[in-house]
Amino acid sequence: MCKIYKILYAAIPLKKWKSALIRRHFERCPRCAEEFNYKDHVVRAFFKPEWIQGASSVWPQVRAQIILRKNEPEALRPAISPPRLRLPIRALAAAISAFFILGTIGFFLLRPHGRKLSGPESSLSTKPAAAVPRVQVISVELGGKRAKAYIYQTPTASFIWIAPSQETGGLR
Amino acid sequence: MGPTDDGQTIARCLAGDREAFEMIVNKYQSGVLTLAWSVLGNRAEAEDAAQEAFIRAYVNLQNFDRAKDFKNWLYAIVHKRCLDRIRKLKTEKKYRSRMAEAAAPVMSGFKTEPGADESAVLSPLLKKLTVKERLAASLSMNEGYTAAEIAGILHCAESTARVHLFNAKRKLRKGLERNPHVQNL
Numbered sequence: 494m495c496k497i498y499k500i501l502y503a504a505i506p507l508k509k510w511k512s513a514l515i516r517r518h519f520e521r522c523p524r525c526a527e528e529f530n531y532k533d534h535v536v537r538a539f540f541k542p543e544w545i546q547g548a549s550s551v552w553p554q555v556r557a558q559i560i561l562r563k564n565e566p567e568a569l570r571p572a573i574s575p576p577r578l579r580l581p582i583r584a585l586a587a588a589i590s591a592f593f594i595l596g597t598i599g600f601f602l603l604r605p606h607g608r609k610l611s612g613p614e615s616s617l618s619t620k621p622a623a624a625v626p627r628v629q630v631i632s633v634e635l636g637g638k639r640a641k642a643y644i645y646q647t648p649t650a651s652f653i654w655i656a657p658s659q660e661t662g663g664l665r
Numbered sequence: 666m667g668p669t670d671d672g673q674t675i676a677r678c679l680a681g682d683r684e685a686f687e688m689i690v691n692k693y694q695s696g697v698l699t700l701a702w703s704v705l706g707n708r709a710e711a712e713d714a715a716q717e718a719f720i721r722a723y724v725n726l727q728n729f730d731r732a733k734d735f736k737n738w739l740y741a742i743v744h745k746r747c748l749d750r751i752r753k754l755k756t757e758k759k760y761r762s763r764m765a766e767a768a769a770p771v772m773s774g775f776k777t778e779p780g781a782d783e784s785a786v787l788s789p790l791l792k793k794l795t796v797k798e799r800l801a802a803s804l805s806m807n808e809g810y811t812a813a814e815i816a817g818i819l820h821c822a823e824s825t826a827r828v829h830l831f832n833a834k835r836k837l838r839k840g841l842e843r844n845p846h847v848q849n850l
Contacts, residue, residue: 550690
C-alpha cells in the first residue's frame with residue numbers, strides 16, 4: 494500500500510474525507526487494490542462457515558410462529574423502525590456556542606460607555622458637567638481697569654481667578 | 666428464482682397463500698444465516714435472528730415496495746433484528762454477571778462446561794471487526810454487494826459504507842499477516 498496515503502488515511506478524521514481518499518486512491522491504484530483484496534479466498538471462508546450449508550430449513554419454525562400469530566401479511570408495525578427525529582446535536586451545540594460568543598461580544602461592544610471611577614475620583618459625582626449651571630463672567634474690573642477672568646469649574650464647585658488685563662490668558 | 670419470481674411469490678403470499686412463503690425462506694435462508702452469523706458470531710443466535718427476520722418479513726410483506734429488491738429489504742430486516750439481539754444479549758450479560766457475582770460464594774466448587782458448538786463461534790479474526798464492518802465485509806464477500814447497496818442495508822451514507830468495508834479489509838489483512846497458518850494459503 495502506498496505509504497503516504499496510508500498515513501494520510503490514518504490522519505484524516507472525517508469519514509467523508511476518508512471515503513474520498515478510498516475512492517480516489519485505494520480503489521484505483523493497482524498496487525493498493527492488490528493488497529486491498531489480499532487473500533480474498535481465505536477471508537471469504539471466514540464469512541461462510543460450513544455449518545450453514547448443512548443447516549436444516551427454518552421454515553417449520555417460521556411457519557409455526559406465523560400460524561401462532563394468526564396474522565396474514567398486514568402492517569402490525571414497521572419492521573424497520575421509522576427514522577427517528579434526530580436533533581443535529583453538533584449543529585445545535587455550535588449554534589448555542591456561537592450565540593453565547595456573539596452575545597458576549599455584543600454586550601461589551603454595545604454597553605453604555607463611561608468607565609466607573611475608582612479611588613478618590615469615585616467620590617466625585619458622575620453627573621455630566623453640562624447639567625451643572627455654568628458660570629459666565631460678562632465683565633471684570635480690577636482697580637478701575639478692565640481685567641481678565643479665568644474660570645475653573647468642576648461638577649461641584651466653581652473657581653474664578655481675576656488677573657490684570659496685560660496678563661495673557663483666556664477670558665471665559 | 667429471480668426477482669420477478671420473488672414478485673409472484675410475494676403476490677401469492679399477499680393473496681393468502683401462506684405456504685408460498687416457504688419458497689422465499691428456502692431461497693434466502695443461507696444468505697440470511699450467513700449475514701446473521703457474521704454479525705452475531707454465534708450459530709444459535711444467528712438461527713434465532715434468521716427466524717425472527719423471516720417472520721417479520723412475512724408480517725410486513727404489505728409494506729414492501731415491489732419496485733425495490735426484496736433481498737435488500739430482507740437483509741435490512743436481518744440487520745435490524747441482529748442489532749436488537751445484540752442489545753438484548755448485552756442486557757442479559759450484565760444481568761448474568763450480577764447473578765454470578767451474587768452466586769460466586771456458592772458456586773465456587775463447580776466448573777462451567779465449554780460451549781457445545783465451538784466451531785460455530787466467530788473466529789478471533791472476525792471478532793476484531795466492528796458489527797458494521799463485519800456486515801459490510803460479509804455482504805461484499807458473499808453477495809458481491811457494492812458500497813451503495815451496503816449503505817442501503819445499513820441505512821447510512823455510501824461514503825460511510827465504503828469506509829466500513831475498507832476498514833474491515835484492512836483489519837482482516839493485518840490479522841492474516843500475523844497468522845502463520847494462513848500465510849501459506
